[in-house]
Amino acid sequence: MAAVKSMQDLFLHTLQDIYDAEKQILRALPKMAKKAGTGELKQAFEQHRDETQGQIERLTQVFEMLDKRARGMHCHAIEGLVEEAKEVMDEVEDEQVLDAGLLSAAQAVEHYEISRYGTMIAWAKQLGLNDAAKLLEETLEEEKKTDQILNKLALGNVNRKAAA
Amino acid sequence: MAAVKSMQDLFLHTLQDIYDAEKQILRALPKMAKKAGTGELKQAFEQHRDETQGQIERLTQVFEMLDKRARGMHCHAIEGLVEEAKEVMDEVEDEQVLDAGLLSAAQAVEHYEISRYGTMIAWAKQLGLNDAAKLLEETLEEEKKTDQILNKLALGNVNRKAAA
Numbered sequence: 001m002a003a004v005k006s007m008q009d010l011f012l013h014t015l016q017d018i019y020d021a022e023k024q025i026l027r028a029l030p031k032m033a034k035k036a037g038t039g040e041l042k043q044a045f046e047q048h049r050d051e052t053q054g055q056i057e058r059l060t061q062v063f064e065m066l067d068k069r070a071r072g073m074h075c076h077a078i079e080g081l082v083e084e085a086k087e088v089m090d091e092v093e094d095e096q097v098l099d100a101g102l103l104s105a106a107q108a109v110e111h112y113e114i115s116r117y118g119t120m121i122a123w124a125k126q127l128g129l130n131d132a133a134k135l136l137e138e139t140l141e142e143e144k145k146t147d148q149i150l151n152k153l154a155l156g157n158v159n160r161k162a163a164a
Numbered sequence: 165m166a167a168v169k170s171m172q173d174l175f176l177h178t179l180q181d182i183y184d185a186e187k188q189i190l191r192a193l194p195k196m197a198k199k200a201g202t203g204e205l206k207q208a209f210e211q212h213r214d215e216t217q218g219q220i221e222r223l224t225q226v227f228e229m230l231d232k233r234a235r236g237m238h239c240h241a242i243e244g245l246v247e248e249a250k251e252v253m254d255e256v257e258d259e260q261v262l263d264a265g266l267l268s269a270a271q272a273v274e275h276y277e278i279s280r281y282g283t284m285i286a287w288a289k290q291l292g293l294n295d296a297a298k299l300l301e302e303t304l305e306e307e308k309k310t311d312q313i314l315n316k317l318a319l320g321n322v323n324r325k326a327a328a
Contacts, residue, residue, distance in 0.1 A: 004256040007327040010265055017248075076251075077272060080244030084181075087240075092168040101174055104283040108241060111279035112272060119268040122318060126327040154286060163171040163290040 011123050012068060018116050019059045020072030025109060026052045028082045032102055037095040038161075040153055041103065048106075048146050055142065058135045065132050081109050100162035103154045110147040117143060175287050176232060182280050183223045184236030189273060190216045192246045196266055201259040202325075204317055205267065212270075212310050219306065222299045229296050245273050264326035267318045274311040281307060 004010050026049065033045035063070040085105035092098040117140040124133035168174050190213065197209035227234040249269035256262040281304040288297035 004252075004261060004265070005258060007261050007264065007323075010256065010261050010326070014268070076244035076247040077241070078244070080240035080242070081276075083240040088168075092174065094169060097168060097171050097174050100171065100287070101168070104178070104280075107283060108276060108279045111275040112245075115272045115275035116268075118315075119271060119318070122323055123264070123327070126323045151282075154283070159171075159286055159290045162174070163287075 007123065007127060011120065011127060011129075012066060013073065014116065014120055014123070015059065015062060015066075016071060016073035017075045018113070018120070019056070019063075019070060021075040021078035021113070021116070022052055022056045022059065023072060024075065024078045024082055025113075026056065028085060031089065032085060032106065035089050035098065036102055037099050038153070038158060041099055041158065044146070044149050044153065045106070051142050051146070055139045058139055062132045062135055065129065077112055078109070081105070081112060084108065094162070096158070096162040096164070099158045100154070103150055103158055107147055107150050107154070110143055110150065113143045114140065114147065171287065171291060175284065175291060175293075176230060177237065178280065178284055178287070179223065179226060179230075180235060180237035181239045182277070182284065183220070183227075183234060185239040185242035185277070185280070186216055186220045186223065187236060188239065188242045188246055189277075190220065192249060195253065196249060196270065199253050199262065200266055201263050202317070202322060205263055205322065208310070208313050208317065209270070215306050215310070219303045222303055226296045226299055229293065241276055242273070245269070245276060248272065258326075260322070260326040260328070263322045264318070267314055267322055271311055271314050271318070274307055274314065277307045278304065278311065 004013055029045050029049040029052065033042050033049065036042040036045060060070045085102065088098065088101035088105055092101050117136050121133050121136045121140060124136060168177055193209050193213040193216065197206050200206040200209060224234045249266065252262065252265035252269055256265050281300050285297050285300045285304060288300060
């Protein structure tokens with residue numbers, strides 16, 4: 001992390017962080033989709049992978065608005081969250097239990113993103129970057145919707161089957 | 165992570181993960197409180213440190229309910245989230261901007277916990293561990309309240325001063 005002297009610097013740093021995070025998520029989701037046993041869960045991961053690609057595109061636009069080159073800075077938080085998903089994939093033997101674990105890991109990722117985008121929208125507005133705030137709000141809505149879809153799957157079927 | 169064969173195993177694993185996470189948070193909060201410039205933010209971190217101690221105590225009780233020894237398993241996700249808070253503390257020079265960064269890092273931690281406790285409550289209920297679910301719900305409410313307090317601070321004063 002380069003020395004951060006202003007709120008603009010902090011905003012840019014966080015943008016680079018979430019840009020890297022989304023790219024890590026883009027790589028992890030196909031693996032999670034492959035491992036998922038329930039068709040609906042597989043589909044949710046695949047759909048969110050496509051959404052993630054659009055979210056990366058929006059971040060690229062925000063970089064452009066700041067007149068900066070789009071580049072990531074390694075996001076430790078997502079690394080840890082993805083590591084947890086990998087652990088689940090490596091260690092859980094039962095397919096139903098694996099689905100419950102994958103869902104939980106994916107929801108933790110969504111919550112991280114919801115928190116980060118919430119922060120960035122507040123900062124963008126404070127800095128008068130209203131067009132950037134609008135783009136980030138579109139992504140935030142998608143992340144919230146994904147979390148709701150995952151939650152519905154967890155409470156609807158996946159946890160019940162896993163505990164059976 | 166030991167081989168997970170059942171939903172009970174997964175619940176226990178996640179309990180060990182969040183137990184370690186809370187202990188990492190307990191160590192990080194005093195450092196964050198020390199660095200915080202705004203009195204209200206310092207106070208929010210100190211108060212949440214005390215709450216965290218109570219939350220660890222509740223987790224110990226859940227271990228007892230499962231007839232298991234309370235022990236942590238290294239939580240990679242929180243390690244990454246705490247690492248981000250450390251980066252902010254090391255690199256941000258301006259005190260007001262530092263507060264905005266610390267708040268954002270703390271909210272990311274809260275969201276991780278909200279997600280994890282939400283999952284664990286759903287699993288506990290599915291497994292018929294209703295007393296455990298009740299204890300975990302108490303903690304979830306505290307985490308949500310902490311996130312709201314932080315959000316109010318961010319939107320009220322901290323971000324405005326940081327962008328000034």
